[in-house]
Amino acid sequence: MNSFLKYLNQMVPLSEAVQEAISEITIRRVIPGNTLFFQNGDVCKEFHFLENGLARVFYHKDGKEVTAWFASEGQIVSAIDSLFTGQPSFYNIQMTEDSVIWSLQFNKIEPVFQKYPVVERLGRLLITQNYLLLDERMKLFAFCSAEERYEKLLIQIPDITQRVKLGHIASYLGISQEHLSRIRAGLRHGHA
């Protein structure tokens, strides 16, 4: 069983037949690092499970890239605003490292929903989980300073600073790169 099916199985136990049906609409992809995997303005028709590697979801603001999300091994990533609306997305997705992903072709899933109601449940749980992640992110902005948000990100992805540029992290935290640099300097002197 591949890592994607394992991930799904742990949310809801799936019969052989269901796993087969899902596999039929899933593509395994090997992506080289630094690939712009999905471009804003396009319509997204898949969602992706990262077997390994790192994805960065970002948008353009005043000519600059602003990171909206990081996804790493064992997580789901997609231009979810487009996937569920059929409208062009605001987001871009870049694989920042060599990655192996499983892409589920969402536009082919309707017959599977019809045939296997358990997949409908699976879909409900997946989107619910993503909703809660987004809610967590909003709470981080609500309750925590930029410094605290940085520290929480380090807990979540400890080696993130080795994996992406500081500017990408800064925009994810909602601050300028210079400000993040100063926060880091403060942490160094405060803790050393």
Add this chain to the structure above:
Amino acid sequence: MNSFLKYLNQMVPLSEAVQEAISEITIRRVIPGNTLFFQNGDVCKEFHFLENGLARVFYHKDGKEVTAWFASEGQIVSAIDSLFTGQPSFYNIQMTEDSVIWSLQFNKIEPVFQKYPVVERLGRLLITQNYLLLDERMKLFAFCSAEERYEKLLIQIPDITQRVKLGHIASYLGISQEHLSRIRAGLRHGHA
């Protein structure tokens, strides 16, 4: 057919039997204005459809109330972080006006999911729609100034300024009440 069932039907057509099953786990409530309807620290087991009235979702930050969400007629409201996790919520919900709501008892829905897969689909679509609303809100913060966010809120709920205090709107926009007041002054002079 009541307004809640109408709302659900327009997402997915529901048979008589399904409507009946949903009605059995739904309670109609008449809530006087200014009621603290749900309190943080409690576990939320329902979600609510507003037939009319206005709900304000808020949390406490440094002793002050910060608005996370407004919901008005025809919309869904819940302490969604708790509903899906079973953990105590960070949120409070206040009905700011006399309201009529339909409360679906989510903790009784599992048998309905089991019996009627279409309800699972309904649940999936409901949470998807709410995800997209949250994504929109994040994009508003990403792309728009406080002034633009205020103008968009006015489009969404035109009479919001008559319905809640300015401070509640300001915290929803992520700015101080004084700053919002100045933005309003600027708009008045700019447009007059």
Add this chain to the structure above:
DNA sequence: ATACGATTTTGATAATTGTCAAAGGAATGC
């Protein structure tokens, strides 16, 4: 109409954070 309390606005000031420019470091290719 008037007085009271609540809400909103305005003013002055301080704190936070962004921007621009330059310097310092690290990685890469020749």
Add this chain to the structure above:
DNA sequence: GCATTCCTTTGACAATTATCAAAATCGTAT
């Protein structure tokens, strides 16, 4: 090894926004 380029840090300054206090306005009850 050295040059080039990219990334990060630091410094100086400007812009934005918060905070605190006071004044103005609004709504309501008497």
